[in-house]
Amino acid sequence: MKKSVVFAALAVLVSGSVLAGTPRYDARQQHQRERIVNGVQNGELTARETRRLAAGQVHLNRVERRAKADGVVTGRERAHMQHEANQQSRRIHRQKHDAQDRN
Secondary structure, three states, rough: OOOHHHHHHHHHOOOOOOOOHHHHHHHHHHHHHHHHHHHHHOOOOEEEHHHHHHHHHHHHHHHHHHHOOOOOOOOHHHHHHHHHHHHHHHHHHHHHHOOOOOO
16 A cells, blocks of 8 residues: 555656756756655655655646746746745655654
8 A cells, every 4th residue: 555655656756847948947856856756765754745745746847837838937937936846845855854754
């Protein structure tokens, strides 16, 4: 059960926007996905924490898709994307370094 939940969460994390016009944002997203996977492998993240962080990554993908919907990412949209990514990064850090672990 736990393994299937983790694998499902990892599948969501891997699926991202491949053909994006925001390469720095995409690199950051990839790094955050790797941080989550690393936390799962090291046992720093529980299954519930992993699901929540995976949902946060899906949210970031949605924010990026909305920003690109008209073909142009404005400065305001870019700032919003950056803000959301910063929040997700803080969540990842907090969850990886809290007292809970999978073991």
